[in-house]
Amino acid sequence: MSDDSRPSPTGGRPGSPVAAVIPAAGRGVRLGPGIPKALRTLGGTPMLVHAVRAMAASRAVSLVVVVAPPDGTAEVKSILDAHALPGGSPGGGWGRTDVLVVPGGETRQESVRLGLDALPPGYEIVLVHDAARPLVPVDIVDAVVEAVRDGAVAVVPALPLADTVKQVEPAPAGRPEPVVATPDRSRLRAVQTPQGFDRATLIRAHETITDDVTDDASMVERLGEQVVAVPGHEEAFKVTRPLDLILAEAVLARRRLNDGF
Ligand SMILES: Nc1ccn([C@@H]2O[C@H](COP(=O)(O)OP(=O)(O)OP(=O)(O)O)[C@@H](O)[C@H]2O)c(=O)n1
Numbered sequence: 001m002s003d004d005s006r007p008s009p010t011g012g013r014p015g016s017p018v019a020a021v022i023p024a025a026g027r028g029v030r031l032g033p034g035i036p037k038a039l040r041t042l043g044g045t046p047m048l049v050h051a052v053r054a055m056a057a058s059r060a061v062s063l064v065v066v067v068a069p070p071d072g073t074a075e076v077k078s079i080l081d082a083h084a085l086p087g088g089s090p091g092g093g094w095g096r097t098d099v100l101v102v103p104g105g106e107t108r109q110e111s112v113r114l115g116l117d118a119l120p121p122g123y124e125i126v127l128v129h130d131a132a133r134p135l136v137p138v139d140i141v142d143a144v145v146e147a148v149r150d151g152a153v154a155v156v157p158a159l160p161l162a163d164t165v166k167q168v169e170p171a172p173a174g175r176p177e178p179v180v181a182t183p184d185r186s187r188l189r190a191v192q193t194p195q196g197f198d199r200a201t202l203i204r205a206h207e208t209i210t211d212d213v214t215d216d217a218s219m220v221e222r223l224g225e226q227v228v229a230v231p232g233h234e235e236a237f238k239v240t241r242p243l244d245l246i247l248a249e250a251v252l253a254r255r256r257l258n259d260g261f
């Protein structure tokens with residue numbers, strides 16, 4: 001073990017190798033009919049490729065495990081090969097980052113678990129990042145890694161809410177829903193990915209929590225472990241509905257204009 005990877009006296013994980021699991025096996029029902037969401041293009045490039053590039057852009061991330069639609073592993077491999085840098089060039093493929101592809105499951109939770117199962121030993125820190133958040137800036141990836149390296153067992157990037165939030169009672173379809181509470185918005189956050197974890201804690205969470213949850217950090221919360229939030233970024237939004245795709249195209253076009261290509 002090098003000095004850099006030894007646990008710090010404060011319980012941190014400085015220098016630990018980082019792997020990212022990218023669940024990309026969803027259909028994208030809310031986006032509308034078509035090919036699986038992760039394979040839809042943004043600026044002519046599949047969303048998944050943007051997401052892999054976003055993880056590989058971080059100097060910390062040395063392995064990406066892509067969790068593909070169960071019947072689409074071969075297609076995903078060939079898409080990734082087609083977008084990798086030429087193998088012979090310096091930093092070919094994905095630069096310093098290796099990429100593995102495994103088949104996913106019925107739910108996001110199952111897909112993430114299948115990605116975790118494929119992780120080789122030696123990666124103490126694991127990021128879980130939605131393929132559906134293709135435009136996350138690398139600074140957010142690095143901030144999440146840094147917080148885990150500093151000792152947090154689970155880290156989420158999060159943003160304050162712009163809207164007032166109401167809690168409602170369910171009502172029959174087509175009937176107005178009774179409002180029962182207005183939570184204090186200043187203490188609420190909208191949570192993004194990549195979420196970062198101590199690997200052992202994340203695996204324990206996936207082994208322990210079997211009912212449906214919408215993110216990995218909430219599974220860790222259910223273990224009674226402390227999850228912490230760091231600032232997220234507006235451009236890390238999830239492409240969920242058709243309007244999100246229009247917004248993502250606009251953000252990408254602005255980036256390309258600013259970068260001069
Ligand atoms: N069985 C599933 C379901 C979702 N995901 C992934 O989890 C991420 C977040 O999920 P979401 O945005 O809800 O994607 P979909 O499930 O594809 O969307 P929808 O609910 O609209 O079908 C996506 O990258 C998606 O590909 C996955 O890997 N396996």
Ligand SMILES: C[C@](O)(CO)[C@H](O)COP(=O)(O)O
Pocket residue numbers: 108130190191192193214215216238240
């Ligand atoms: C993980 C997540 O992106 C954090 O905001 C979100 O919970 C995924 O939810 P979805 O309903 O699967 O899109």
